[in-house]
Amino acid sequence: MNFGDWEQNRYFRQILLMGVGEEGQRKLAQAKVLVIGTGGLGSPVLYYLAAAGVGTIGIVDNDHVDITNLQRQFLHWEKDLSRLKTESAVEKLRAFNSTLQYIPYTNRLTEDNVETLIGEYQLVIAAVDNRETREILNRACYRIGIPWIDGGIREYTGTVTVFLPPKGPCYECIYGTHAVRPKGPIPLLGALPGVIGSIEAMEGIKLILSIGIPMAGRVLTYNAWTGRFDEFIPSQDPGCPICGMKG
Numbered sequence: 387m388n389f390g391d392w393e394q395n396r397y398f399r400q401i402l403l404m405g406v407g408e409e410g411q412r413k414l415a416q417a418k419v420l421v422i423g424t425g426g427l428g429s430p431v432l433y434y435l436a437a438a439g440v441g442t443i444g445i446v447d448n449d450h451v452d453i454t455n456l457q458r459q460f461l462h463w464e465k466d467l468s469r470l471k472t473e474s475a476v477e478k479l480r481a482f483n484s485t486l487q488y489i490p491y492t493n494r495l496t497e498d499n500v501e502t503l504i505g506e507y508q509l510v511i512a513a514v515d516n517r518e519t520r521e522i523l524n525r526a527c528y529r530i531g532i533p534w535i536d537g538g539i540r541e542y543t544g545t546v547t548v549f550l551p552p553k554g555p556c557y558e559c560i561y562g563t564h565a566v567r568p569k570g571p572i573p574l575l576g577a578l579p580g581v582i583g584s585i586e587a588m589e590g591i592k593l594i595l596s597i598g599i600p601m602a603g604r605v606l607t608y609n610a611w612t613g614r615f616d617e618f619i620p621s622q623d624p625g626c627p628i629c630g631m632k633g
C-alpha cells in the first residue's frame with residue numbers, strides 16, 4: 387500500500403518518529419482494533435486510534451447518550467442526547483478521519499456473543515465500567531489468544547494493564563472473581579478517564595507497531611489527587627483456570 391500526499395501529510399509527525407515510519411503507518415492502516423465502550427475511556431481511546439490512522443475500528447456499545455454522560459464522554463454532544471452511542475460515535479469519528487472504516491455493534495458484550503465480536507480483531511481495548519464485562523473479555527481473549535488492554539477509573543484513581551495471552555498474569559489473577567462489586571454511579575472528574583483512556587490508546591498503538599515495552603505483567607496506577615503515577619507487579623496465580631499452568 388502506498389500513501390498519497392493526503393496520508394503523508396496527515397500522519398507526517400508520526401511517520402517521522404523512530405519506530406513508526408512509512409512501514410509503521412502501513413501497519414496502522416491495516417490494523418483491526420475492537421473498542422468496548424464509547425464513554426469516558428472510549429472517547430479518548432477512539433479519537434486517538436482514529437487520529438493515528440488505525441484502519442478498521444470496531445465499536446461496541448448498546449447504550450444511549452444521557453445528560454450525565456457529557457461531563458466526561460466527549461464523543462457525545464448535547465445534540466446527541468437520547469441517541470444510540472454507537473451512532474453518535476461513528477458520526478464524530480467519520481467527520482474526524484473519513485478515511486478509516488468504523489464498524490458499530492449495538493450489543494452488550496455477553497458470554498454468547500463475545501467470541502464472534504472479538505474474533506475479527508487483532509486487539510481489544512476495554513473502555514468499560516464493570517467487572518462482569520472485563521471477566522467475559524478476559525476469558526474469551528485467553529481462549530482465543532487475542533491481546534487486550536484494560537483501563538479502570540474510580541474517584542481520583544485510575545489503572546491500566548495490558549494482557550498478552552497466553553502469558554499471565556491475567557485479569558482474574560490480579561483482581562480475582564470474588565472482590566466487592568461496587569453498585570451505583572462512580573464519582574469522578576472527566577479528565578481522569580481522559581488520562582487513562584489516552585494511555586490505553588498509546589499501549590494499543592505500541593502493540594500494533596510492535597514497538598516499545600508493553601505494559602504487560604504490571605499495573606500502572608495514576609493518583610490524580612497527589613498527581614503521581616506508580617506501578618505494581620501482580621503475581622500470576624499458578625492455579626488460575628484462565629492463564630495458569632494446567633494439571
Ligand SMILES: [Zn+2]
Nearest residue numbers: 556559626629
Ligand atoms: Zn490468570
